[in-house]
Amino acid sequence: MTHRTLIQDLAALPDGPVTVAGWVETVRDQKKVQFIILRDESGAAQLVNPATRPSTDSGAQEPSEAPAEGPGSAAALALTESISALSHGTFVRVTGELKHDERVKLGGLEVKIGTLEVVSEALETPIAADSSLDKRLDWRFLDLRQPKQSLIFRVQTTFLHALRTVWVEKGFIEIQTPKLMASASESRAELFQLEYFETVAYLAQSPQFFKQMAQSAGFGGIFEVGPAFRADPSFTSRHATEFTSIDTEFSWIDSHEDVMALHEELLAAGFQAVADTHGDEIREFFDVEVTVPQRPFPRIPLAEAKRIVAEQGYVIPRADDDMDPEGERRISQYVRETYGHEFVFLTDYASSIRPFYHMRHEGDPSLTNSYDLIFNGVEISTGAQREHRVEVLEAQAREKGLEPEELSFYLDFFRYGVPPHGGFGMGLARVLMLMLGESSIRETTYLFRGPTRLLP
Amino acid sequence: MTHRTLIQDLAALPDGPVTVAGWVETVRDQKKVQFIILRDESGAAQLVNPATRPSTDSGAQEPSEAPAEGPGSAAALALTESISALSHGTFVRVTGELKHDERVKLGGLEVKIGTLEVVSEALETPIAADSSLDKRLDWRFLDLRQPKQSLIFRVQTTFLHALRTVWVEKGFIEIQTPKLMASASESRAELFQLEYFETVAYLAQSPQFFKQMAQSAGFGGIFEVGPAFRADPSFTSRHATEFTSIDTEFSWIDSHEDVMALHEELLAAGFQAVADTHGDEIREFFDVEVTVPQRPFPRIPLAEAKRIVAEQGYVIPRADDDMDPEGERRISQYVRETYGHEFVFLTDYASSIRPFYHMRHEGDPSLTNSYDLIFNGVEISTGAQREHRVEVLEAQAREKGLEPEELSFYLDFFRYGVPPHGGFGMGLARVLMLMLGESSIRETTYLFRGPTRLLP
Known part of the structure; x- marks a missing residue:
């Protein structure tokens, strides 16, 4: 050296x-x-x-x-x-x-x-401090030379290591699930397809099926940090065609409440490590105070959250039962003012807007044992208890218009026994964006990929 | 819970x-x-x-x-x-x-x-202890219920956490590089291609270009554990179309000797953690004694390794300057007998069989500052010092039949300044296979992907 x-x-x-x-x-x-x-x-x-x-x-x-x-x-x-x-x-x-x-x-x-x-020797730099985000992304390797930019990835390193340390200490197993699949993992929409020898393959939209497989395999608890792919044509500050997903799944839960408890523990450990290691620098470069979130985080059933924003006079411009980004921003603001908290779990989403594999309430199948986690106004994660009873799962798949035949390899995981289980997926770049008060995941992704960006 | x-x-x-x-x-x-x-x-x-x-x-x-x-x-x-x-x-x-x-x-x-x-409740299991590997892979979630199989992934967890802890303590930055690319990362052969909105994208064969980008960005040292893709039609026990690659890259090296030193340190830490945590179980289930490798590992220039196996009367059946798998097995056997070591670095590969981005010897451009790491008879990794002088890099690309125009986004990393650097990529499943004395990476991959296997 x-x-x-x-x-x-x-x-x-x-x-x-x-x-x-x-x-x-x-x-x-x-x-x-x-x-x-x-x-x-x-x-x-x-x-x-x-x-x-x-x-x-x-x-x-x-x-x-x-x-x-x-x-x-x-x-x-x-x-x-x-x-x-x-x-x-x-x-x-x-x-x-x-x-x-x-x-x-x-x-x-x-x-x-x-x-x-x-x-x-270096050619004269083509970007300046006031260059547009798009131009900075064209020259990402030069953009990353700014200490503010490289700090993002040092924060990422500390955050992920803290999460993994929690998992490892709990005896969770790290898996790497395949990104090449014979079927869609979430929906037929937003799916990348490629020629694969004599057949076609799809890029995994999430590790959902494979992390559930680990439950049937008796692994107990698993985690993975890896890429996920969505052929999403949108250009918002929160979407990418490829993103890093933080995933965990574990067995013997009673409900999504157990998933939220682990989620809180992981985030508290991650934020604590970041605050301890980089708090001063983050204050200097981002003018942000990293706060370790108090546990438990506030929980609000989605229906109540919608009432709260309706009482503020906000009409959610959606035909389905979901929140919209402005509603999420408002409920987050409400939670900050009411509970002094940056995080809120919105729970019990309607079955109509959740995937077939979310477990529904016993006694009220219109609601699911699920949640979204909102952090500083933006959704960063979806978690749920999964339906593990194969006949219920198959019925829910049919109801969503899916063909159980196409899902047979997945349904097999349940036909040979699987304990009650649940988990969440969380977007790494979104967490970093909101932790650091940045305006776009393009700033907190090493190399952003969008509908018109494949370079560098 | x-x-x-x-x-x-x-x-x-x-x-x-x-x-x-x-x-x-x-x-x-x-x-x-x-x-x-x-x-x-x-x-x-x-x-x-x-x-x-x-x-x-x-x-x-x-x-x-x-x-x-x-x-x-x-x-x-x-x-x-x-x-x-x-x-x-x-x-x-x-x-x-x-x-x-x-x-x-x-x-x-x-x-x-x-x-x-x-x-x-479970249906009656369709596999038995003596089922073929292929049938066991069809029912991978049941196969993984065997304690011997799940132990592999607990070993993986411990091994990776030990490596990451070394990197984190050295101040290396964890990056997630994109798997969707506008160009090939290694060669036009064995490349998966997909439609990408109005254009085409390729799946990354390695994070090579992007981990070098981090050196131009001044990150110092980086690491990544993530998937890599090769449209490789072969059916050997060592190849897959998707595999987990352990990658690192760092700056201010003098030669590939610095890369080998880090490589040794990482492996020694990983093996130590595995021996400490799982040594007894590995002995029980695999009848293998996990040995923490002594540093430094033996190093043999490739030319000398070829002389050694030639003296044994073995004629390497290759037209190029490379070793073949049988030669690697033999040199590994020789090293075990001579030095009592399971690892050997074969160094100074011929430029003719190395990628254009490997640095060549000063004074002898027919040889590179590179190595392969052989563990118990099988290659698990390639490392090298990279060529960082853009005019040399461009000439080497041309010599290999590549069009510098296609590589312009990559060559830009060097036009704007980059320190001397190097790194390695290592196949996780191969390390585990050889550590545990298994016969195929199909046993040590959570879900194997090959030319005829996309399920489950």
């Missing part, structure tokens, strides 16, 4: 020789002194060089007559010139003298440049 | 009332006593019931005249009958009396059944 000190570690070092490496964020090339802001994955530091300019006197000395080293030497001239020529984004390795100096705004230290090696 | 005690926790409980829940593995229905082996995700236990049979005397009492409870009661008769009727695989919940008894082979304890609730 290149010997170097990460910039975040400079503060703890005494004054003296150091090597740092990263990319040039800015150059201030003044007559008498040159400054470089050098950034690496851990932070930024100021590098300084007393400029040595070629003499402009008519009686200028030839370079060959310059002193061998020190100010005015050929080496000093060359260093000054190479700094003047640096383009933003160029990767360099610098050895120099670290000096702590409280007057330096950036971290109270600077490095006086001894030698500077250009490792990889 | 259903109140229950996991079977693995029974041993630590005193004699007394317990509730257990799981599926019926076997029933021994004797005249005077009935035994059930009940299994859950943690283990198996023996349940016992003193049988109450209807009297066969001609002067038999009517059931209504039976005692209200205890032996001979209607309840006891019903319990005996429901146990007789149990099919294998049925999920039940049982309350009873735990009794420690050293004479019971299975764990030195049994549970005398008080009540038994059939939670989910």
Whole structure:
């Protein structure tokens, strides 16, 4: 490995020789002194060089007559010139003298440049801080060099590791379910299809069937973090054709209440880890205070939530029994004002707007043992107890217009015994968007995919 | 949640009332006593019931005249009958009396059944211990009920969590790269293509381009565990059309030696965690001793490895410069005998058999800064230093018959500056197969996908 000190570690070092490496964020090339802001994955530091300019006197000395080293030497001239020529984004390795100096705004230290090696030159960047989101996505690898952008993915790393640690400590099993399927996993709509040798395959819209299979296999509890695909032609700030889905499923539940309890535990652990590790940086870059949610989260049956927004005079512009995004925003606002909470479970959705595999209420089949989780105004997850009685499941599939024959491989999971179970799927990019107060999942996805975006 | 005690926790409980829940593995229905082996995700236990049979005397009492409870009661008769009727695989919940008894082979304890609730009945299982692999895969959810099979995925969970913990502690960033791409990521061969709105998309054969993008983005080090897709028509025990790839990539390396050092560290941590957590069970079910590999692993340049197997009289049946699977098996055997090691890095592969993005030796462009990692005779990974100088990269792409125009989005990552970097991709199912001495990745993949297998 290149010997170097990460910039975040400079503060703890005494004054003296150091090597740092990263990319040039800015150059201030003044007559008498040159400054470089050098950034690496851990932070930024100021590098300084007393400029040595070629003499402009008519009686200028030839370079060959310059002193061998020190100010005015050929080496000093060359260093000054190479700094003047640096383009933003160029990767360099610098050895120099670290000096702590409280007057330096950036971290109270600077490095006086001894030698500077250009490792990889950069063309002039085509994007600026005020470039459109679309242009920034065209140049995503440059956009991600902003510390605010890379912080999103450090937060993602911490969040996912905290969730997985909870699962692992509970004895849940990590599975990787196939994304190539012989049938649709959610609906025939929004389905990507491909030629597959002598037949066709579909891209998994969710791991639903396969995470339920693990319950029939007696795995007890499972989790998966992986891609899901929807041929969704919409262009909202919340939709993508490919997204990372956080999934879990577990057995021996009594109702969706057990699923919500695990959901709360996971989110509290994830938010705690993010607040502990990145709280200060998130405040600095996003002006957001990450709050660890209190458990239990508020729960409101969907019917009551609809009454609440109706009393506010809002008419939900939908023909079906569902909430709309504005209704979700309003009920979230209501919960924040009433309970001081950023999360709310809307529960007991109507069977008419839920998939066939959601279990229905005993005694009232018009309602399901299900919920949506709303976070800061936007739905981030759907969870439910699943119907595990095969004859009920088959009837519900028929009622939804599905052919049980097409689902036979799935129905088999239930014909050979399966305990009561449930789980949820949660969109990673949505959680991050709402946690950080961003306006679109395009900001919180490493490489967004939409109907007109497959590049880079 | 259903109140229950996991079977693995029974041993630590005193004699007394317990509730257990799981599926019926076997029933021994004797005249005077009935035994059930009940299994859950943690283990198996023996349940016992003193049988109450209807009297066969001609002067038999009517059931209504039976005692209200205890032996001979209607309840006891019903319990005996429901146990007789149990099919294998049925999920039940049982309350009873735990009794420690050293004479019971299975764990030195049994549970005398008080009540038994059939939670989910099962059809008779269509597979047996000696069913063919293909038939077992048809019924994968039943196959996975065998403790040996589910252990594979508990090992997987432990292994992956150990690797991720190493990465997280090093400050690496977890990314999820898109699986939908506008171009091939490895080669035009073995590429799945799909209609994508007004255009076509391809399924990622690897995250190669996108993990390199993170280096240009200044992320420093990244990791990803996710699916990769190859339209590979082969039917070997080592190939699949969809597989889980373990990927990492990091900056500021000097050569592929740095990549191998990280690779060793990750594997040692993963094997240590698996040995600590599952060593005994792996010995029991697989008759395998999990050995934590000593670092450094042996390294042999490919040319020398070929000389070694040639000296054994083996002629590699290939027209190109590569090893074949039998050669890999032989060199692995040689390393085991010579160095007592299960792993070997074969290094410095010929440029002719490596992708255009592998860096070549300074001074000898016929060789690359790359390696394959062989574990117990089979290749599990390819790693390399990447070429980061855009003009060299472009020339190497041309030499391999690729059109730089098609790769322009990728070449841009290098035009705007990128530090020296490298990484590896490793097949999860292969690691597990070789760690556990299994004969096929079909055994160590949750749901195998091959040219003729898309179900379940």
